[in-house]
Amino acid sequence: MPRVKSSSKRPGTQGKSGFVRIISGQWRGRKLPVQDVEGLRPTTDRVKETIFNWLAPHVRGSRCLDLFAGSGGLGLEALSRYAEQVTLVEMDRGAAEQIKKNLLTLGSSQGQVIQADAVSWLQGPATPFDLVFLDPPFRRELLPQVCDLLEARGWLAPDALIYLEREKEMQDLPLPGTWQCLKDKQAGQVCYQLYQREGNQA
Template structure:
């Protein structure tokens, strides 16, 4: 999937900024500016449509975390579809700035932008989320670390859904035992999956 980080679809040609389109919900069809950041890979509409078809019954009134937000394509789509609150974490200052501007354009106060490194931020005080998007920069081996931190540090609600995206050639990351794969697909050079965090009864563990 492509988004603002290192290595999604390449930045806009000739230094021009691009746009991310909201597919459905209250802001259906809106196009929002995307900062021209090196390695920015906004999620393609094709992949995004599949993801949100999977998530359609689960988004309304959920608390969402877009951990490598980039263009905000996933987090803002969830917000458009009536997620109750969305946290967008992005370490690039320019991309984070554009996210704040886009939220102002939408007139939304149901999201907050955190300008921080994801792995460091996850080591802080936790609050549980119902839905988490993980689309990190490719070829930096970030998924194993952030998945462990999400599970161990209390960032996931019981029954949380976790979306993962990685490059096709990368080996699947080691994931917590409580994460059950429920959807799995590939588009071009990208693999993407949806996991359910099962509640494990300590008496059965």
């Protein structure tokens, strides 16, 4: 069986796949090119606006992880809203290089792009993040594994926020017992949720 890749995303719900738009913050309205990678699908502006409305009090000064970065849209949006540092992990070389170019275009030194398989990378040395974006490719069953690794290997700050985006038909997603669901919405065939880690539990 071929190795499952954990980088690219589902095709074309964005409508225009050639760019991502930053919707608020210091780079509001900027359009940035997206590498033409099979299956890559940036989070739609409507969903992204909802996510960052949820996160509005928490982004500034935070350390963020965009684990399946794809276009980099979520991580770049966090940087635009004054996150202290964003790590963007993307397996596809072309997509990772495009994110690096976009960071240069924006003049940002707070973004770090890592070309790596997300599951393998999470098994390395950990530094805790305040905010984690998880938007893996659909129908690859990656979320249970990466959620367990995030919790077990020390990637999450005590009260970290975790954003999940997944296919509607995914049922009974097992998550760490310390994660509490704060928000839960659906747009078409996509479910998106915000969790907070209750790190002070015994």
